[in-house]
Amino acid sequence: MDYIVTSDKKVCGKTKGDIITSMDIINAGGNEKQLLRTDLIEEVKNAPKALKAVKAVEEAPPVTQQEENFSAFNSQEIGDK
Numbered sequence: 320m321d322y323i324v325t326s327d328k329k330v331c332g333k334t335k336g337d338i339i340t341s342m343d344i345i346n347a348g349g350n351e352k353q354l355l356r357t358d359l360i361e362e363v364k365n366a367p368k369a370l371k372a373v374k375a376v377e378e379a380p381p382v383t384q385q386e387e388n389f390s391a392f393n394s395q396e397i398g399d400k
Contacts, residue, residue: 320351322360330359338363 320341324333331347333339339360344351354360 321363322351322354323363324359325361326359328359330354 322339322341322344324330324335324337324339327335331339331344331349333343341351344354355362
């Protein structure tokens, strides 16, 4: 489930206007029902795809130099056998 932070205070590390998921809340040790009851977050029925894409990019682990240089093929294995 996706929510939007409506509080001026940080909620599970997110600030006002940020999208937060149930897993974000659980991982931060929060209580989803309590946050809803106290109006710190609101349910997002149809989160725009762009916001979900931005969230996915923000959460993606950084690519290391070693991963960038990784080749799927071992040049010594390609060719005559």
